Amino acid sequence: MSPSEHDIYEEHVLDHYEDPYHRGLLEQATHSDEGKNPLCGDVIHIDLKLSEDGKIVEAWFDGEGCVISQASASMLVEQMEGKTLEELKEFSADEMLALFGPKLTPNRQKCCLLSWRILQSAVHSPVNDSGDGDPDDDGPQFGGPSLSEES
Template sequence: MSPSEHDIYQEHVLEHYEDPYHRGSLADATHSDEGNNPLCGDVIQIDLKLSEDGRIEQAWFDGEGCKISQASASMLTEAIEGKSLDEVKAFSAEEMLKLFGPRLTPNRQKCCLLSWRVLQSAVHSPVRDIDDDEDSNGPPRFGGPSLSEES
């Protein structure tokens, strides 16, 4: 890679770090998950809003950590909007590293791939709506007699 290509890649990473795409939480997310890299402390949460036909309408991320983990999460959320669930599930770690751009050492690849790992689990993690609970207006019912009925 020529020095000018390297500079362009570095600039692209810094742009996503300093002015991230859809950073924050998504109030009406349909799917969400969070993960971390225990070796360095990076944390990423990804919130998704899926359309009825299974496309990513919106993708948001939040978290804290190094420039690589945060910039890659921004790049990923931007890249997956409009994609189908099947396309997102088929998106590989190798494709994520290509999307990021600069070559990374194996340890830094883990920073880049954190958001990808969280995305892959988020598509399988629907947000549970409290209104969906059965009989959410009272204590849980177990079908047997209550203690007061047993005497």
């Protein structure tokens, strides 16, 4: 049985889409990543602020795309704040789909899992130390600071 469009737009999904949790850029981000779903063009950017002991102090997202991609990103950053890196790494794709709620077709699951995939890679993508939060800044990139953060 295929999920109906009505089920996908349950109240909690629309709440996260219309009034997202922590949407925008995080100026004090320590880690950041962005990705897109080439099939539909959804784009998600995730900024994280990690503490010295590896906890997610703040998580923010920005992007554009369908209701599913944007609402699931909002749900995910809200769910992950306060979690440890270990808890984040253990948070599975199936758990992400369960967090979203409505049953999705395989193509729509890709929309839902985009933010989960970006979050998993963001913890391995430290922002440079120049303070401007732009990882594409001129100058060489090096992993020095991230080693102590991930130990």
